[in-house]
Amino acid sequence: MSTAPFRVGTGVDVHAYAPEGSARVLMLGCLEWPGERGIEGHSDGDVAAHAACNALLSAAGLGDLGSVFGTDRPQMAGASGAQMLDHVRGLVEQAGYAVGNVAVQLVGARPRVGPRRQEMEAAMSQALGGASVSVSAATTDGLGFTGRGEGLAGIATALVFSGAGT
Template sequence: MGHGSDVHRFDSDTPCRLACLDWPSSPGLAGHSDGDAAAHAACDAMLTAAGLGDLGANFGASRPEWAGASGEALLRETVRRLGETRWRVVNLSVQIIGERPKIAPRRAEAEKAMTSVVGAPVRISATTTDGLGFTGRGEGLAATATALLYSVPA
């Protein structure tokens, strides 16, 4: 089992990509890659559970080949790396924390998008911080994730 988290500030000069979906009514998220905090937290949780480090060690700013990469690409690569080390995903839980975009109207679509990439059930929840902190002020958003993996016998 592993836990991951990710945080990005809003950047109105970039398109918003979150949970492997485009959100045209919301400002984008700044980052080394596309800023998809949900996908990044999911990757972090899977990598941690498998003992493969964390998101930064695998795809961070010191790795120029991942600059601008989509969250979907990072998820696919994480799942590939898990497979190489004989780990498989049982399920993933992702919580998005922020005032926008509103997740509920597209929750099923986001779960389907992430599930198709991961190859295991991904469940998404969302919450606000009731106006508190950087997410409450609308400066950005955060995501946390928990991954359950199993090891495939040799």
């Protein structure tokens, strides 16, 4: 493990939308989005939270989401993004780091993130023990699977620093 005082990690997560008419609820940024088409996934499919987890794990040198929450673990079925962020925060702290901040970029045509941006940031921050979280969004002008409305992607960057608990 590196003893660098600061470390940065990048994370990505992608999920397809559930079939039209599915009872699956959209969870995004640790929030439920009523009236929006849900996402397929072993857990809740929260691409914002999952990308943030991947970024934090990368920054702390702890692997990735699959190595921590693999789909072969039935106890993770339906796990919420908030539960996963909280668990990853604990792993980061056990490795001797604290979460500095996380920035998440959502890529997709919908839902419209702007009206709930602050609510998402607060919910994700709470799951990370109060760490700073920023959320932004982009469309792809109709290009690719996100532009065609087939799914959502999340890209995140995280900063961790040595001295967890200080």
